[in-house]
Amino acid sequence: MCLAVPGKVVSIDHRADPLTGLIDFGGVQKQACLEYLPDVRVGEYVIVHVGFALQRLDEESARASLELFEQLGLLEEEFGDAWEQAARQESGSEVQ
């Protein structure tokens, strides 16, 4: 299960029942049912599974995640080779 892809809501047909919208997946456009996200707005990103938008994508969260990953690299640069760190570690302790 779970093949759901992020797309941008480009238009909403408020007269359609169930609520339907046009979603843009990086240049590919397809209709999706928006009934499960009734207050979604044009311009927002949603994940779409078998023709249904199931959840909004939270930009802040995405940004925070990416920053966290960037930080991992930074820590290594500050504190040296990750392999060395692992070798120096007593079991259970960890550089954070």
Added chain:
Amino acid sequence: MKYIDEFNDPDLARRLLDEIRATATRPWALMEVCGGQTHSIIRHGIDQLLPEQVELIHGPGCPVCVTPLDVIDKALEIAARPDIIFCSFGDMLRVPGTDRDLFRVKSEGGDVRVVYSPLDALELARKNPGRQVVFFAIGFETTAPANAMAVHQARRLGLTNFSLLVSHVRVPPAIEAIMTAPACRVQGFLAAGHVCSVMGTAEYPDLAEKHRVPIVVTGFEPLDILEGIRRAVHQLERGEHRVDNAYARAVRDHGNPAAQRMIEEVFEVTDRNWRGIGRIPASGWRLSEAFRDHDAEHRFDVTDIRTEEPAVCRAGEVLQGLIKPTECEAFGKACTPRTPLGATMVSSEGACAAYYLYRRMSGGPAPRGSRIPQEEMNPVG
């Protein structure tokens, strides 16, 4: 593409891998219970890149693999009937029933159609009032809201020629069953991200506590999977067993309430047989009483089905992580992707199909009688 490309960055992936390597001081076995995650892991070669201590066991996360044999046989029986248009997601067409699959039924004249969405099946019902349209409603919780909406709409539109053959399954009972199986090796779980987009995370803390396993809600792009693994290993190293949401951009703790309400209205919990595993209590959904007249099993009376799994197929043990595919006698011989005996070889996310490809490439673990020298195994990179 936004929300995909950034989470495929190889440089960040390298950092996450290094971090996992630095964190893991002893062997850990993690299981992902999501076909989409298994697919991503194989597609990007992630489990080859992980340090040796971290093992990924591919769990029963693909509805293709776990749809019970008797349901497949019922689908085949219905699809073969001349008056019926049988609609299905593409994944199900090659799943073997007792003696054939939907492709074969199609070739013998059955009107079998692949659809992208259950609403497409509904549309077919509207356009073909003189024929019965049956939609094969399989999937985990992610697909349930879509399937529910289709039958809900059918009711509203007064479409009497539309019905569902339902075989929904739920993740939390599967985790329970896996953890209570004897010889269970799983120490932590990656929870299916999009299942949680719908259902939220409420069902997992009890499981984490009871079985003392970290459960990390994980996404699908390479960085998401690596982050899920990193957080699980991090917890394991510290002896923690919490629910952690590593896919916050698409998962809220409360999930999608509107979708949950629809599921509640249309479906009710039931016991389900999981192919290869057996009966797991309360692990599935069927149509609720109010929607029973849209239930294809009742409408077409397919109760008289004899099912027979090939005796040699050990898909169930593979699905639970109890054996590796290579430990099955039929693996690579009688059972190959071209001639699958069980669902784990049919589905491209199935553990057996995945192992089959790897084994051919690396030559190991070596089959009996092979003369492949040790140094030729696992030439990665």
Added chain:
Amino acid sequence: MADLATEAALGATKAPADAAEAPVDPASWTCPAPLRDQPVVVMGHGGGGALSAELIEQVFAPAYGNPTLATMADSAVFELGGARLAFSTDSYVVRPLFFPGGCLGDLAVNGTVNDLAMSGARPAYLSTAFVLEEGVEMAVVGRIARAIGSAAEAAEVTVATGDTKVVESGHGDGVYVTTAGVGLVPDGVDIRPQRARPGDAVIVSGPIGLHGVAIMSVREGLEFGVEIASDTAPLAGLVAAMLAVTKDVHVLRDPTRGGLGASLNEIARASGTGVRLRERALPVPDEVANACGFLGLDPLYVANEGRLVAFVPRDRAEAVLAAMRAHPHGAGATVIGSCVEEHPGMVVVATGLGGTRVLDLPLGEQLPRIC
């Protein structure tokens, strides 16, 4: 290692005791038993993947196989009356008949022109045989015929002969066309899948997946909006430009059904070499990647109708690439990998992350998935 891989690849089943011991000789492998598990034809047999290969190997080859047929290249090359000819045939069954970028008529001409070009031949004459369904609109047939005419002109070939049959309504998809073509192969040119050699550069002539996505975007039930048109195009001119740089091009293939994945697997098996691709080098346009993304398809298995993949000796690769890029149908040409000694008969992709995955021969048709 080779025997195990080949055996698995051919799908042969032997008793466990034999499996690792007996070497498999593909040349003598004709199965006397009826098609195992497949008493009837299924859609997958037309998919260009493993099932299609089995149909050929288990039904057609035993009936009329011969060394020329066994080459299994896009076109057959043989001597006739002192001339070296390339000869090819193809049936066109596309649905819908008209799609962004072209129609059945374009495919019918370009497909056969390209099959001939893949032997290095200069295509000269085509035949067209129509099977029309009773009740099809004459205007539709007219449009397809006109498309054939302009495609033939663009490809500089002559439609020399043809045939028409009509079948009863309900027995066809409106219009089927079968074309055959013949052309002359220049001296000193020997292009066939068996000639792939470890060390060869693997080059694709441009972005992949366009035709398949264009078709899917208008197929009933899927319909989605996308700015993609089929890449259908005649490639004989591009091939001539490549051969002008060196006659020693080893392999040419146009990856139609089954995409690059099917073509490269066929070449790897025919030559007993391995193919190693670099995922980051694959020219997949964003829209193709995104369309494949929401359908759950792999661009490497999506059909192309105006692309070729070439195996070129490494020391000539740069020069050939430059010649391709200078030609209108090779503007996006790029090296995507190499032919290798390792894992003979198999195609392996080095993923963007540095892992590897095996790219197997597709079984039948690729279908949209939810999983």
